[in-house]
Amino acid sequence: MTSENTIKNQLPDAISARVRSAKLSEGVATLVMDATGLARPQAEALEADLRGALEGAEGVSEVRVAMMADKVKRPIIAVGSGKGGVGKSTLTANLAVSLARAGYKVGVVDADIYGPSQPTLLDPSGQKPKARDKQLIAVDSEFGVKLLSTGHMIEPGKAIAWRGPMTGGALTQMMEADWGDTELLLIDLPPGTGDIQLTMIQKFKPDGAVVVSTPQDLSLIDAARAMDLFRQAHVPIIGLVENMAGYMCPHCGEISDPFGTGGAQAAAGQLEETFLGRIPLAMEIRVSSDTGQPLAAGDTPQGQAFAGIARKVSDWLKAKGSHG
Structure with missing residues (x-):
């Protein structure tokens, strides 16, 4: 099982669907999250939920999160x-x-x-x-x-x-x-x-x-x-x-x-x-x-x-x- 799957399996489906990439190395979970279409408060809430789900999880001593968003083309x-x-x-x-x-x-x-x-x-x-x-x-x-x-x-x-x-x-x-x-x-x-x-x-x-x-x-x-x-x-x-x-x-x-x-x-x-x-x-x-x-x-x-x-x-x- 890859480290990415190890991390994603510990996340609720709504959060897991936003994971672009994940890596677990020496207790440090590093995730890149897709925040496309989210207002800033929603992105901040997503990050808080992510940290809450992973901090204290087995094998995870630190959580690092990067939020990425594709530019939304509004008509x-x-x-x-x-x-x-x-x-x-x-x-x-x-x-x-x-x-x-x-x-x-x-x-x-x-x-x-x-x-x-x-x-x-x-x-x-x-x-x-x-x-x-x-x-x-x-x-x-x-x-x-x-x-x-x-x-x-x-x-x-x-x-x-x-x-x-x-x-x-x-x-x-x-x-x-x-x-x-x-x-x-x-x-x-x-x-x-x-x-x-x-x-x-x-x-x-x-x-x-x-x-x-x-x-x-x-x-x-x-x-x-x-x-x-x-x-x-x-x-x-x-x-x-x-x-x-x-x-x-x-x-x-x-x-x-x-x-x-x-x-x-x-x-x-x-x-x-x-x-x-x-x-x-x-x-x-x-x-x-x-x-x-x-x-x-x-x-x-x-x-x-x-x-x-x-x-x-x-x-x-x-x-x-x-x-x-």
Whole structure:
């Protein structure tokens, strides 16, 4: 019987399955353990259980453990728009919550460096991220979504006066943070096609992109530019979302279309891209966003609109093989 089998036979099956190699020599048990996919607390607990199982075992006087982890490739979905004010951040937050409710372990990177809004949308308690060995640790929101934003790092109301290289550094810090067992990252990009978008595409190459527009012509023109940037970078476009599509009067129930209707769906057809769905112009969405209570966390009609888009994104991920 090899020394590796001698050691593994003294371990519970759950721990033994994580052993990459084991050696017993002159009473010293040396093990290399597979910590791939484990958050730091889970890896520490695994090591503690291992030591507890071996210390004092027959023939073992000392236990040495090395924890190794293969780099986890998390799918990255960029959420972008050609212009500001189209509800991109609100969509990102609610899409993340909907995907979390569907069983995904989701993280959100607020890459809108100069106009961070995800702390308001997902983390109204105003947590501050901690760091370990100069690596940021993502904040846990109450909706099962992890989050990092420059909004966590500055005082409310303070301007972020950073030049391009500093914004790229902030994005890199957030992307390379400790995301624990997160298996999918959504990136809330700033509007337009500037430095942050280029840094994201060049350094972290998203697996796919969702583009947000309102129905009006000007917004659609800008959305087409955003899609063109993703195409040039060979980032697959998951689809186009039409936001602020239709307003129901709370008094008479009449539907009006202050921004037009159907423009994004028509544009998706013309551009041969998938149309993911519409989000209504609704007071409930505005109020829930301002109070950090995303409607996707419940089962309201507006929440279901976000859930419908999340299902299509989930189908895209499964077809791509990014989630079982």
